Amino acid sequence: MNIVDIMIELRNTRKSELLEHIDPDNLTVIVTEILSWLRLERKREIWLEQGRPTALKSLALNMNYPWCADLVKILQNDNVFAEVFQVDGKHLSFKDSVTDDYRHEARLLAYEKYDPKMITG
Amino acid sequence: MGAGYHGGFGSTKGSSKKDKNRDHKSQRKHYTREQLIDFINGKTTISSAIADKILKGMIKISVLGDELFERALGVSSEVVGLAIDNKIYIRASSSTIYSDIVHEGTHAMDYLQGLPYEKISSRDGEIRAYIAEHQFQKVSGLIVQFTNEDEIRVHVWLNYKLRGKK
Numbered sequence: 001m002n003i004v005d006i007m008i009e010l011r012n013t014r015k016s017e018l019l020e021h022i023d024p025d026n027l028t029v030i031v032t033e034i035l036s037w038l039r040l041e042r043k044r045e046i047w048l049e050q051g052r053p054t055a056l057k058s059l060a061l062n063m064n065y066p067w068c069a070d071l072v073k074i075l076q077n078d079n080v081f082a083e084v085f086q087v088d089g090k091h092l093s094f095k096d097s098v099t100d101d102y103r104h105e106a107r108l109l110a111y112e113k114y115d116p117k118m119i120t121g
Numbered sequence: 122m123g124a125g126y127h128g129g130f131g132s133t134k135g136s137s138k139k140d141k142n143r144d145h146k147s148q149r150k151h152y153t154r155e156q157l158i159d160f161i162n163g164k165t166t167i168s169s170a171i172a173d174k175i176l177k178g179m180i181k182i183s184v185l186g187d188e189l190f191e192r193a194l195g196v197s198s199e200v201v202g203l204a205i206d207n208k209i210y211i212r213a214s215s216s217t218i219y220s221d222i223v224h225e226g227t228h229a230m231d232y233l234q235g236l237p238y239e240k241i242s243s244r245d246g247e248i249r250a251y252i253a254e255h256q257f258q259k260v261s262g263l264i265v266q267f268t269n270e271d272e273i274r275v276h277v278w279l280n281y282k283l284r285g286k287k
Binding site: 012014024025026028029032036062064065066067068116117118119120 | 177178179194196200202203204205206207225228232233234235237238241242246
């Protein structure tokens, strides 16, 4: 199961063994931000294929935010997130060991499956 | 990472209609992130909670100029604010920007608390957001849109279609 499927399930159910150690609201933000980032990364892939001037980017973090600090804690432990992502200074990215195929699949799945609806008014 | 200011902060021109029977004024508006947070903080329990979440980067706020707001979000000139999960987008030219932040921030808070889209966007969800806005307006000395909560319920029932139901 790709990490994206796990995050979508977590977003929908708000249930995870990670909640034993992490504030639930922070975990929701973590998952939402990573899914949003991966979805945007897929758009960047498409733009690159179209020859448009863009580049893939890591997810910028702000360590003053508690959810970012919690994200670092998650990645310091043994879990599926730590197998896929790493934090380098102020940025989240795929771990060096993650293959290009897996990264592409994660972006694609986020683009296809994470499509949040807007609420107007 | 934090609030996104995409051409909305600083000067903005133009006016747009609002779907809440409020008047737009065509004027240049200048806000800083701190001004917005400081104004809503300490007014009501909900507005303070929203301010806290914005400060902690858990609710992302983007204040956009009219053109960017409508083109990027694909909405009409009558929309003044919207929420997508934990992100809220506010029209910079709105004359009720603080109220709009509380309204959309309430939707974002619902998301963080685990409510599904169907409940957040339901009539009950909109009533909740309008009541939070109403209480904030009364305490802040801003123009109060509705006389009481019953008027809010009537407004929502008349103007918001049932979602997901025939």
